[in-house]
Amino acid sequence: MTAEGSPRTDSEAQEPIGDLVQRASQQLSQLVRDEMRLAQAEMTEKGKRFGKGGGLLGGAGLMGVLTLQALVATMIAALSLVMDVWASALIVTAVLAAVTVLMAVLGKRQIGKASPPAPEQTINSVKADVAEIKEKAHR
Structure with missing residues (x-):
């Protein structure tokens, strides 16, 4: 069996x-x-x-x-129904340009907050862990 x-x-x-x-x-x-x-x-x-x-x-x-x-x-x-076509095109272009600039500034600010692209909190945490392990190892 x-x-x-x-x-x-x-x-x-x-x-x-x-x-x-x-x-x-x-x-x-x-x-x-x-x-x-x-x-x-x-x-x-x-x-x-x-x-x-x-x-x-x-x-x-x-x-x-x-x-x-x-x-x-x-x-x-x-x-263009209430003003000349060139004036209406200029107004719409100016509004679009303002939105573009606002988005670029906000985007740049967000990228600045993300720099440097390293996980700083994690690195600091790991460094603290290593320091604590070394300290306990020397006791």
């Missing part, structure tokens, strides 16, 4: 341990190769989906820019 309580077959009882280990090793190797092929196929499929999704998002971004351009043209046309 085997360790699990099931009776051994004659072929299993007569098969040398070396052969059993070799067969188990081959089966494990085959299992690993099969799992790697499965993982590769899955990642290929996911990569294709990411590519399609990225392309669609890029197209949506382009369409968004075109939509904003149409909105700007609409604002200019609406203002």
